Amino acid sequence: MSLPESSSAKKTGFNTRAVHAGQAFEPRTGAVVPPVHFSSTYAQDGIGGLRAGYEYGRGTNPTRDALQEQLAALEGGTAAFSFSSGLAAEDSMIRALTRPGDHIVLGNDAYGGTYRLISRVLGEWGIGNTPVDMSDLDAVAKAVAAGGSASGGGKTRLVWVETPSNPMMKITDIEALAAVAHDAGALLVVDNTFASPYLQNPLALGADVVVHSTTKYIGGHSDVVGGAIVVNDPELAEKIGFVQFAVGAVSGPMDAFLTTRGLKTLGVRMDRHSDNAQAVAEWLLERPEVEAVLYPGLPSHPGHELARKQMKKFGGMISVQFKGGEAAARKVAESTSVFTLAESLGGIESLMNYPSEMTHASVKGTELAVPVNLIRLSCGIEDVEDLIADLDAALSGLDGGS
Ligand SMILES: *Cc1c(COP(=O)(O)O)cnc(C)c1O
16 A cells, blocks of 8 residues: 555654655555666657656656655655755755845854855855854844845845754754744745754744755665755745756666665654764763763753754754863764764764864854864764763773863
8 A cells, every 4th residue: 555645644654654655566566665767768659648747867757756755745845856965955946046146044053065055156156145143033134134235135035044053053943933034025944954854844833945965864874965855835846846857966766766765764763863862962961071062952952942842852963062172072083983983974873073174174264163172973873882882982081081
């Protein structure tokens, strides 16, 4: 049995949708897992006589369609679009929704690659931007109202937020921010990569566009790069669908298949990632070498109550700042064995990252720069005692402990 996207799928639970949406068995053979469709083109019965609507692989592909249906069902959207990377998804979506002269207000701790795309690539094509602290709604309202006027630019079209943010783990009130954006006639874009659709559904909270780097939790196994856009407004869907087709930064069939396979287990993985991170964060908080633990699951986190309200759990990402400064952070980053020092996040294996020289090197020296005593942990699904023992060994080598 299969659950069609539009009717019964929406009424079932998250994990049921994750497993079944877009995954109807193959009718000819009964194969429970639909085959991966590699064909770039489709036979026509006479000119224009398409058998099932499929014509050419840049426009549509059954394996990509299946992933898009699954993504829409899990984010509570009416349409999803899959791309070759998170940044390709962002680029196509921004091109669909803005014009030269328009302005974007984004978080002052936005993902470095997003800021680089908006400021250095799209900026050259006349898109202005203002980075602000998204947790300060008055500052956001002011920046949105001013738009690009200071530099001769135009109206703010997009307000762009990550919550939790990367790597500062700030929490922003999505519902309140949607009201600020809508009051000014702008759209709210939420990069939901850190939370994943299992923990947070921005469209239900009033956001207009959800962005994912599916490379992270959605793919979940560090073996595929991809991105997605999800919306629930038919007009936005039409604009984004047109650019997806016209620009062609789409995911290939194998990438779409791997992403779908990962997404089926998102719920069980996110429960484990979140439980492991909660235990690791509580353990870190007790360590004398640690200056601050940035994790929304800690009652001491300034966004804790808000995160409880808009998220199901607190996710697998933790940032830690050390009393021993840059030297201590670098030493820890280079002395673990279960946590692997690597870019990226959201896979089943635990990763550690030194943002100021790795993921966020592109914003060094700008107002988005990350503190040099900070490391970011992506807690995997390994046994939590092993994660803690690994960190214990790494921290024990530091000065500044008791
Ligand atoms: C990784 C990431 C992106 C970019 O996605 P790619 O798949 O690397 O292109 C965007 N936003 C966030 C929050 C990310 O972590």
